[in-house]
Amino acid sequence: MATEDLEWERSKISSQDMNLLKKLGFAKKKDALRFPHEESYPSPPMEYRVSFVDHLIRGLSPPIHEFLRGLLFVYGLQLHQLTPNSILHVSIFITLCECFLGVQPNWALWKRIFCLRRNGSHGVAYNIGGVVICVRSDVDYFDVKFPDSVQGWRKKWLYVHEESSDSVEYNIAPFDGKTKILRRRSWDAEATEEEKLATEALMTRIRELQSTRGKELSGIQITAYFLRIRVQPLQARKNPLWTYAGDEDVERLSTDLPAKDLEKLIRRISKLNKKDTVPSSCKAKPFCSANPLPEGHLVLSSLPPLPEGGEVEERAVVTDDNQGTSRPESGVGGSQKSAASLEKENETEPFMKELIRFGTQFIGYRDYAAKLEEKLAEANKRADALAAELEQSETARLKAETDAAAVEDLQKRLDDAKNALSENITQHSAREEEILSRLESQSRRFVRRTNQEYELESPEGDQLLDALSLLEIHGDEARDGLSEAKIGLSRLFPYFFKKKEEPATFVALAKCFTSPEDLGLQLRQEGLKVGVEGTMALIAESQQHVDWSRVGNTGEIETKKWQSLIKAAKPSSKKILATLGYKPAPAPSSSKPEVK
Structure with missing residues (x-):
């Protein structure tokens, strides 16, 4: 029973897987990956395809390398129909070509080494991972040490961004989980004699890399190399790997992985156990900027064929495995008859051969036409949607143009307000500085005049x-x-x-007290005048005879006599002063009165 639809279930990507993808650099480019939410069946957004975590850790990264695009086209496959080990086969092959053979991935060399077979068990034909890329049984190739099975990889699906190529033929077909896998003649296509002749030197070099004593190259060494340099072989790149420039290389997806994480990753995608040593380097020196290609080195280029006005012959359907008429899968390794041998057997029956060829092409064209009709209907729907969006965009554009003047005027007014505010703030700051300076100056002047300085008990800090x-x-x-x-x-x-x-x-x-005259002297003289005149009045009142001429001659009185007279007159002077309303001084004055 074939169960294409029932194999899908809700994606179960763990936090450990998310952290690993982040370490490997897949978060570096925005929207390169998208993770499903609650859907149990893939529904990728436009320009996204379905892939798996185990595909990414084996060298896949969007945008997808043109060689892998060509393989999917020629073999009539979708990305989700390849197993993780098949993806690793392609990664190792591209790394081998670019780093150790010094050529672009070569289609003719690929056909000499690989073929395809169906993947299934107990009568069940898988859709997810339903095709396996395997090495032909008659070819001596690197022992990759694949694990016997990759546990749970089908449950860890996600969406990878598919950037459209200039050549439409290389674009990966949109996801269709219901499309049946049809075995095609291209799965067993062998290299022609001309292709074998052109690639014989490459095959010889592969044998040398495997057998050179002390410099034997292995599949696990190649795997560890592209994981170590952090360049994904299955990512579309501007530069081939033989130009790798180390830590500064623009193609690096992330920085170097810690040795522990790198060893753990290599063991995860291979069947190395804990006793096996993980190679730290390749015994054969890979080509890079430090080890450039020799001068005059011929760089061969051979990509999978593209259609010219229709499908190529290699994509013609041989059988539908679900109808029970396919060849035994056990013979895919090399015992099956190739397309070239079938044509040789039919030389005796040219008419039958031609009829079969036309019938096969008709089936291919019919399938191709049906797909084109579906794509055309989808394109028409997208065109209608785009037309509606365009109409909305035009309305929005007209509205934006109408409001442009108002927006511009508002922006100008806003700028003017900002400038005015800035000038106001500047003036305010200058005014504040001026006020502060004057206040400080006034404070210093007060301190100088009063010789008093104060401190605030709780300053504000302003x-x-x-x-x-x-x-x-x-x-x-x-x-x-x-x-x-x-x-x-x-x-x-x-x-x-x-x-x-x-x-x-x-x-x-x-101002009255700031006169240049001595106001105190004048007051004292007035007091003396009053005192003298009062004394003379008292003497006259006593009716005693006084020689006023002698009284006025004060210069003849000696100082001691003057003091004794004052002392003798003191008791009586107190009474006189009390009568006149004056209070006597605490101590008698011994000085002579000032006379001006």
Whole structure:
């Protein structure tokens, strides 16, 4: 029973697989991979194809190499129909050609080494991984040490981006999980005599690489080499591997893997056990920028054939395995008869041969026409959808053009507002600096005049606010001092200026006391005058005879006599002063009165 549809189930990619893909560099290019969500059957987005985690770790990476594109076309296969070991076969072959033979992947050489067979068991023909690439039984090729089976690989499917090629024929066909795998004549196609002659030197070189003593090359060495240099053989590249430039090579998908991770990966895709040693290098030196191709080296180029106005003969269907008429799979290795031998046997019956050929081509054309009709219907749907999107885009474009002037004006106004705001901020900052400078200057002037400096108990941390706080403290101190000074000067004013009215302002009041004359001397002289005149009045009141001429001659009185007279008159002087309203000084003055 063939179970193409029932083999698909929900993808189960683990976090370990995700981390491995990230280490290998698949997250480097955005949207190169997409992972399914809840779907149990693949439904890839446009320009994506279905592949597997085990394909990627064996050298596959989008965009896909043109040689693999050609193989899929010639063999009439989809990417999901190849097993992981088949993918590794192609990776090793491309690495062998580019790194050790110094040629592009060669189609003629490929046909000399490989053929295809169906993959199935117990009467079940698989669709996922339903085709196996195997080495022909009569060819001595590298022992790749494939694992007998890759466990659970069909459950780890995902989508890889398929970048369209300039040549439409090389584009991989869109995913179709229901398409049956049909065995084709191209699966067993052998190289022609001309192709064998052209590739004989390459086959000789392969035998030398296998058998040169001390420099034997193996399949596991080739596998370890392309995993180590981090260039995916099955990725479309601008440069072949023989130009590999080391750590700085532009084709590298990631940096070097840690030795432990590299060894674990090699053991995973091969059947090496823990006792087997993982090769750290190739015994045969690969071509690269440090080991360039010899001068005059001939670089052969041979890609799988493309259709010219229709399908190539190699893609003609031989049988449908599901109809029970296919050849035994056990003979694919080399015992099956090739297409060339079949034609030789039919030389005796040219008419039958021609009839079979036309019938085969008719079947191929019919299948091809059916596929073209499906693709045309799909293209028409896409064209209608694109037309609707174009109409919407045109409407949006017209609306955008209508609003363009308003948007431009708004943008201009926004720019003007930004510029004005910037200028305002600049002016504000300059003004703030100026204010701060003046406040600091005023604070220094106050300190110099009052010899008092203050500190804030809890500063705000803002220079302007702190300076204002200090200035307020200085201002309060100054105001209090001025108020006290005004009160004091107002009290003194009547004594110094008896006949003047007190000024209304403190400044005018203070100016009265800044006269160049000695106001204290004048006050003392007035006091002496009052004292002398009062004394003379008291003496006259006592009706005593006084020789006023002698009294005025104070120069004849000695100092000691002057002091004794004052001392004797002290008790009486207190009474006189009390009568006049004056309070006597605490200590008697021994100085002479000032006379001007």
